[in-house]
Amino acid sequence: AQSVTQLDSQVPVFEEAPVELRCNYSSSVSVYLFWYVQYPNQGLQLLLKYLSGSTLVKGINGFEAEFNKSQTSFHLRKPSVHISDTAEYFCAVSEWGTALIFGKGTTLSVSS
Amino acid sequence: DAGVIQSPRHEVTEMGQEVTLRCKPISGHNSLFWYRQTMMRGLELLIYFNNNVPIDDSGMPEDRFSAKMPNASFSTLKIQPSEPRDSAVYFCASSPDREAFFGQGTRLTVV
Numbered sequence: 001a002q003s004v005t006q007l008d009s010q011v012p013v014f015e016e017a018p019v020e021l022r023c024n025y026s027s028s029v030s031v032y033l034f035w036y037v038q039y040p041n042q043g044l045q046l047l048l049k050y051l052s053g054s055t056l057v058k059g060i061n062g063f064e065a066e067f068n069k070s071q072t073s074f075h076l077r078k079p080s081v082h083i084s085d086t087a088e089y090f091c092a093v094s095e096w097g098t099a100l101i102f103g104k105g106t107t108l109s110v111s112s
Numbered sequence: 113d114a115g116v117i118q119s120p121r122h123e124v125t126e127m128g129q130e131v132t133l134r135c136k137p138i139s140g141h142n143s144l145f146w147y148r149q150t151m152m153r154g155l156e157l158l159i160y161f162n163n164n165v166p167i168d169d170s171g172m173p174e175d176r177f178s179a180k181m182p183n184a185s186f187s188t189l190k191i192q193p194s195e196p197r198d199s200a201v202y203f204c205a206s207s208p209d210r211e212a213f214f215g216q217g218t219r220l221t222v223v
Contacts, residue, residue, distance in 0.1 A: 034211060043217055097162075098160075105155075
């Protein structure tokens with residue numbers, strides 16, 4: 001069965017600094033990978049997804065992620081963060097015909 | 113599209129009472145999921161329906177939990193009897209293919 005590990009539970013950064021949120025997955029077959037963002041008291045919103053093709057995927061709000069099959073990773077990056085990026089970020093994996101399985105989440109705190 | 117609609121948004125109930133959470137998926141989506149979110153356990157998959165048929169219910173905690181999807185536009189998650197440890201945010205999500213679209217969630221408090 002697939003699983004997801006988000007290596008950092010909390011990531012504090014200053015505004016306009018770059019950030020990387022790390023995600024590793026475990027699966028025995030081809031996978032689909034996702035990053036979601038959750039703002040307080042809201043549902044999860046899709047940031048970006050990798051289904052196939054180019055390993056570098058771009059999403060909303062200036063975020064991007066790179067699929068690395070050899071390292072089973074799908075790290076999320078943003079070159080310059082804003083205060084408004086403060087939120088909880090979830091990495092998720094699925095296989096054909098299965099539901100999304102989520103990591104424990106990473107809290108990104110951006111301060112001025 | 114209004115997105116995935118869940119009701120109620122908040123529910124406070126006493127231990128031992130029956131609780132029913134409701135979900136209306138996005139029209140045309142053929143998969144529906146129920147997740148539970150807590151601080152300790154994060155986001156857990158409870159059950160996954162495809163074309164109204166339960167495909168994976170291995171995440172349903174115990175017999176007190178049951179889920180139904182009588183048609184493509186409605187699903188319920190029922191807890192009977194409820195216990196304080198069931199307190200959590202319950203999310204419904206639907207999917208047309210790969211990615212899931214989430215509702216706003218139901219915050220359940222069992223006292």
